[in-house]
Amino acid sequence: MKRLVILGAGTGGTIMANLLRRRLRKSEWAITVIDRDNDHYYQPGFLFIPFGFYKREDIVKPRSKFLPRGVEFIVSEVDRIDPATNEVVFLDESRITYDYLIVATGAEIVPAETPGMLDGWRDTIFDFYTPDGATALAEKLKALPGGRIVIHVNETPIKCPVAPMEFAFFCDDCLRRHHRRDKIELVYVTPLPGAFTKPVASKALGAMLDEKRVQMVTDFNAERIDAAARKIVGYDGREIPYDILVTVPTNMGSEMIERSGLGNEFRFLPTDPHTLRSKKHENIFAIGDATDLPTSKAGSVAHFQAEILAANVVRAIEGKPLEPAFDGHSNCFVEAGKRKAILIDFNYDVEPLPGRFPFPVVGPMPLLKPSRINHIGKAAFRWIYWHLLLPGRPIPFVPARMKMAGKKRPAEMDGAASSGTK
């Protein structure tokens, strides 16, 4: 009996368990999934908690519920991977041997990477990337009389790069509805030169921040946080005062990757961008946020990778060459407030562009433009996530590889934009 081990039962790991159980003969292949707990959070839901749209219990279900029959699920903390002996080593030094390994351990926030950040943690400094952080922030925002909310991205890459912007849009919307917008100043601080990495979307999203009276501070890299004086201090000497700091701390891969000696400087696993195989080990593959790929760290990416990775794992097992099929496809709904959302669809080579999705002209979803139907799409996505995406069922009309049909590059951005996308 051979064994495939999947580390992590989040979005990527769960989809892989479902896809591969259907493709690998049960009499020949055991599949073992390992995670340190049994709580599967619908991570896009974190953003909604601080504003009271969701509570923690609305977005969590047991991981085991989404794993198929015929898959062994172990809840235990892994100390390290030993690629020399093809073993996964648990904290208590017990071991499990694998023939093939899929790393799906995701990314996490690491506030300790920024000096001073933990001093004001959950007092005046909050995150909304964890259930505890988002819940604590909901309490804080409820009781906020006025002042200056600074929304801060510490370092790229981060999970769901549009989330902090959505947070700003929601803040504006929520404060307006409660007639408190004039009492509160909103500031958006980013290490990037603009709202987003790619020019067309950066322009569109930057204009929206402006329209919602969110001040933008760009090219800002925090050296430390002075929690007592409530200010962020940049490497270039700039200082940004805040009353509440809503930060996205540095995102890194699992410490287990570092203990295994397999990570880059962010503890992400160096991965072939097209085949999704580890750059170092032939029988190790990776999916989702755990990889070092230059694509968004987002559930949609893990979903698009999953089909391609499942096919490649089967090819590797059969001794066939891998298919370099992954194109970096990413697809995100960006909540814009006022019950509207923006949809962006892009890959390694093509930045988010305006147009219609999934079909040219008829859409029905407009790209890179706020609309009600996109908001409904995002709201419906929670159902799609649990019922179609995790079980590895196809999502209608949304293929793994990006389609150019329906997308249009704005005329004035030609040339300038194309140099920025490569």
Add this chain to the structure above:
Amino acid sequence: MAQKQYGAATVEVDAEGFMTDLSQWTRDIAAAIAKEEGIAELTPAHWKVVDYIQKEFKENGQVPSIRKLNKSGVTSTKELYDLFPGGPAKKAAKISGMKKPEGCV
């Protein structure tokens, strides 16, 4: 693709002046780009960073992140900001003849 003249040398550059062909890069061109970026003279500390970026690029095909530079022991993040004021990641890459660093999306 645009071209740019540095002394007697003509190099291929993108719309923002990043070189697109590393084989055309020389130390004199690096010094000229540095001047344009407001760095009057490249000191040994600057060259250590430039050499490290080029070595990393040749080995891994990627421009190292600031975090990687900081961990490398070649320099610290604080020193990078002193050496390349205003935007060390972009300026150091430009002077080293790299393409514009891809921000991760």
